[in-house]
Amino acid sequence: MHVETFLRPIAAFFALLLISRVLGKKQIRQITAFNYISSIAFGACTAMLAFNLTLPFWPQLAGMFTWGALSYITEQVAQKSRRIRLLLEGEPTVVIKQGKILEKSLGKEKMNVEELIMLLRQQQIFSLTEVDYAILEPDGQLSILKKMNNQPATKQDLQTGSPKAAAFGVQIVSDGQVLTHNLQTIKRDQTWLDQQLRRQKIPSLHSVFYAEVQKDGKLYVDKRKDQPY
Numbered sequence: 001m002h003v004e005t006f007l008r009p010i011a012a013f014f015a016l017l018l019i020s021r022v023l024g025k026k027q028i029r030q031i032t033a034f035n036y037i038s039s040i041a042f043g044a045c046t047a048m049l050a051f052n053l054t055l056p057f058w059p060q061l062a063g064m065f066t067w068g069a070l071s072y073i074t075e076q077v078a079q080k081s082r083r084i085r086l087l088l089e090g091e092p093t094v095v096i097k098q099g100k101i102l103e104k105s106l107g108k109e110k111m112n113v114e115e116l117i118m119l120l121r122q123q124q125i126f127s128l129t130e131v132d133y134a135i136l137e138p139d140g141q142l143s144i145l146k147k148m149n150n151q152p153a154t155k156q157d158l159q160t161g162s163p164k165a166a167a168f169g170v171q172i173v174s175d176g177q178v179l180t181h182n183l184q185t186i187k188r189d190q191t192w193l194d195q196q197l198r199r200q201k202i203p204s205l206h207s208v209f210y211a212e213v214q215k216d217g218k219l220y221v222d223k224r225k226d227q228p229y
Contacts, residue, residue, distance in 0.1 A: 004053060012050035015061060016042065019068035023075065034088040038071050082175050089138045096134035099147065109136055120144070169220065173211035176224070186213055197221070 019042070045064040048055060078085040095105045095116060106116065116134075119142040125131060133145040172182050172193065183189060194205070196219040202208065210222040 002053070004057070008053070008057065009050040011057075011061065012046045012064075015049070015064055016046050019065070022068065023072055034074075038067075041067055082177050091138065092143075093136045094133065095136050095142075096128070096131050099128065099132060101128070105136075111136070116142075169212035169214050171210070171212045173205070173208050173221075175210075176206065176208060178205065188213070193219075 042064075045060070045067060049057070049060040049064055052060075074088065078088050093105050093109055095102055095109070095111070101113065101116070106112065117128075120126070120128070120131065120134070123142065123144055125144065125146075130146050131144055132147045135143045137143055170182055170186050172179050172186075172188070178190065178193065180190075183193065193211075197203075197205065197208065200219070200221060202221060202223065207223050208221055209224045212220050214220055
């Protein structure tokens with residue numbers, strides 16, 4: 001038996017391990033459409049490198065590392081550009097709003113009601129009457145905000161005797177960029193945002209990495225270059 005039969009799988013294994021480490025945990029943690037396609041391509045490249053003895057070894061290995069480099073560069077560019085990130089990964093879609101199913105949103109995501117109900121059941125929700133908001137994330141997971149009377153009581157609720165209102169934050173700044181559409185949705189504008197930042201002694205939008213408006217109307221801000229603990 002030819003020694004290449006053993007060397008190819010070993011080389012493919014370590015090449016795949018190295019590329020996976022370079023690309024990071026996101027490939028495993030968040031399987032978006034782009035990551036899914038990329039993973040399939042890596043699987044095909046690895047299989048051909050490891051088991052197809054009719055193909056030359058070095059061109060196959062070079063092709064595998066080239067694909068890994070392209071994936072890495074794409075991820076780095078996406079980290080710096082929200083537009084490219086949305087193009088590659090998509091954005092969250094509200095499919096239930098204030099207890100009502102949004103049929104247009106379901107159609108946009110090529111999802112039917114039965115699939116939505118299945119995702120709810122997977123989170124131990126067996127009735128739509130329990131749900132206030134549901135958001136379909138880019139990785140296909142469903143994030144749910146239950147109605148206030150269906151949320152588990154907290155220690156503070158037991159102490160005060162009445163549950164507090166559920167918080168549903170609306171993201172208005174991402175990576176330092178203002179999400180104008182979200183601002184308009186909550187009937188706010190850039191002037192209001194600038195005023196709120198000044199109240200928190202934040203000189204300009206350039207200092208803001210992320211911001212959201214909570215249900216009580218307060219602005220939560222996470223500034224750039226926070227010091228790690």
